[in-house]
Amino acid sequence: MGTYDTLLLAFDMDKRVDEAESLWNMILHVHTRSISKQLFSRMISLYDHHDMQEKVIEVFADMEELRVRPDENTVKKIARAFQKLGQEDKQKLVLRRYLSKWKYIHFNGERVRVKRYDSDED
Template sequence: MLMLKHYSPLDFVARLPFLKPPKKVSNLVVCAAKGPRPRYPRVWKTRTKIGTVSKSLKLVECIKGLSNVKEEVYGALDSFIAWDLEFPLITVKKALKSLEHEKEWKRIIQVTKWMLSKGQGKTMGSYYLLLSALAEDGRIDEAEELWTKLFSDNLQSMPRIFFDRMIAIYYKRDMHDKMFEVFADMEELGIRPTVSIVNMVGDVFQKLGMLDKYQKLKRKYPPPKWEYRYIKGKRVKIRSQNLKERKDEFSNETENNEDSNSDESEVDEGGESEISPAAP
């Protein structure tokens, strides 16, 4: 008499090796009736882009052909975001970045002021971009008004890049008194100036003949021995390249001062030797 052993469906499937799923997933697409086929790279590429990048490009193209009339630009921007449920802050920020890359300073000022009038994007980055655009466009009075407002509102938490920017603006336009005022505010607040700020202020001291203040400035803020740079996305500490050159400059200056002092002493000694024999 034949006995048939009972197997469960799971045991039956486990005993069939050809039904086991593969361990490694290959880059194959299984068709309905023709089996697997390899995936080839695409010959063509779509031009349609999805997301905030394409929207920011459309925003830039929308305002580029307009005039500089405030009402026209603001109206175009309002109509652009009319169907958005929320303010597209990321889109506007990316549009400002592209405008900054193209150095469209007037458009940057218009878009930033429109964004701030909506109560959006009130960050230090937006104010810094607006300050830079006003300076590049030659509107120094508006830049100074913005700087005064920001400095009075954020007296204890003002970023150092704003001081650097204002000193650079005054340095390019030979506005030395205002540059010294900003530098004095930095020292009063205990903000250590960067190398660029020290070089600009020291250059002005040399132009005006204030060599004593120049030497005091260099003693108080010596050049750094180390610099931090980003190499392949990592912050790396390296030795300053300009340190040796600056040391050579200081050594040359000290040697010149010593030579001048020695010449003066020789002249004094010679004068005394000439006068002493003639004495009665």
């Protein structure tokens, strides 16, 4: 899987999205149940980098189907894709479902847990 990740990154850097998509489809069909969160995130980042919002949503749908929970950066990219497609209701749903209520910040040299601001509360 690490080799696939490196290869997808190389395709992204070379702007060879078609080849990356072919490799992704092969990975998805051959290794269906063993695709890591990192590999999903790499593909979402690739599509986000090339402004392909529909493809971001497709990869996210596969991710949900396989019950792989996205990390925080990936959630933000997925939400941005929904926003660019004009689907603010789905954007809010994704943010509410996958972003935790808490985040960690560093304050005076210590790691502190603080509640994440939610615009719907006020």
